[in-house]
Amino acid sequence: MQLLRKILFPVSLVYALVVYLRNYFYDKGIFSSKSFEIPTVCIGNLSAGGTGKTPMVELLIALLKDNFKVAVLSRGYRRKSKGFVLADNEATVETLGDEPFQIFSKFSDITLAVDADRRNGIEILEKRMQPDVILLDDAYQHRKVSCGFSILLTSFGNLYVDDWYLPTGNLRDSKKEASRAAIVVVTKCPRDLSVDSRNAIMVKLKPEPRQKVLFSYLDYDDTIKAVDDSISLEELRTKEVTLVTGIANPRPLLDYLKSKGLRFMHLKFKDHHDFSDSELSVLREKQCILTTEKDFVRLKDKVDNLYFIPVKHRFFDDGESVLKRRLQEFMK
Numbered sequence: 001m002q003l004l005r006k007i008l009f010p011v012s013l014v015y016a017l018v019v020y021l022r023n024y025f026y027d028k029g030i031f032s033s034k035s036f037e038i039p040t041v042c043i044g045n046l047s048a049g050g051t052g053k054t055p056m057v058e059l060l061i062a063l064l065k066d067n068f069k070v071a072v073l074s075r076g077y078r079r080k081s082k083g084f085v086l087a088d089n090e091a092t093v094e095t096l097g098d099e100p101f102q103i104f105s106k107f108s109d110i111t112l113a114v115d116a117d118r119r120n121g122i123e124i125l126e127k128r129m130q131p132d133v134i135l136l137d138d139a140y141q142h143r144k145v146s147c148g149f150s151i152l153l154t155s156f157g158n159l160y161v162d163d164w165y166l167p168t169g170n171l172r173d174s175k176k177e178a179s180r181a182a183i184v185v186v187t188k189c190p191r192d193l194s195v196d197s198r199n200a201i202m203v204k205l206k207p208e209p210r211q212k213v214l215f216s217y218l219d220y221d222d223t224i225k226a227v228d229d230s231i232s233l234e235e236l237r238t239k240e241v242t243l244v245t246g247i248a249n250p251r252p253l254l255d256y257l258k259s260k261g262l263r264f265m266h267l268k269f270k271d272h273h274d275f276s277d278s279e280l281s282v283l284r285e286k287q288c289i290l291t292t293e294k295d296f297v298r299l300k301d302k303v304d305n306l307y308f309i310p311v312k313h314r315f316f317d318d319g320e321s322v323l324k325r326r327l328q329e330f331m332k
Contacts, residue, residue, distance in 0.1 A: 044140025076114030
């Protein structure tokens, strides 16, 4: 795969040119970007997948929902529905997509909708639901909407400044577009990341004076959950465990489980994977399946002995307080 990516370097140059021209046209007003009176918060990245957007959206919901009427608008990647869909009691993974359905399952007291046309989605939410704030999931590169407050995520193991354009690298947008972010979060850091290492990353990122750079790591729960059950991670030591992942970057989860001394067989699938009947038949034969929360919502009605491990962002120092304060200042 790495060899193929290098061979496709000329294609990445064409991609880079297209990205440059697109952003140039938006910057010059040739392409229009619409602003909305309702506060909009964008969460996204410059690279394709793997930065922890969904846990970040969930964190923002938790920080805002007690004081504001929150709506989340997502594209609903790989859903089977079309157009604008408002989540309700009849919502499924098929109608919303796996990540929006996961969010709505945990926060049924908020408004959640999916629409590939972000302008249309915001307009409908503004008219029908009248929220105080709309969180735009994975919308950093969608410049048809001019967001009031943008949070850019970049993974510690693949900083956008070290990346290159698709398909040779993982960049789907220009590095200079990082300047549009109010906050940059370096995610999936090692838990013992030193202050010197963080300062070195700051030097590489070269944030503007108005930007704040925060550092976070993924905090996995020691209790794993099923539909109607939960057990400690320690109890898995006595079971034959099969880890099933359909996410962009499972490495942090693998490292965590190994650090806990857990032995398991890993079945790795592509991000947002739709499990076939033959794959489900194989999984049904497993004694105990551990998976991510995103994969759990796809598999929970199809496979028994299925557990997921909850995960959330934890910030170094006072990062969460800084994030909350910046959001509150924006909402005033």
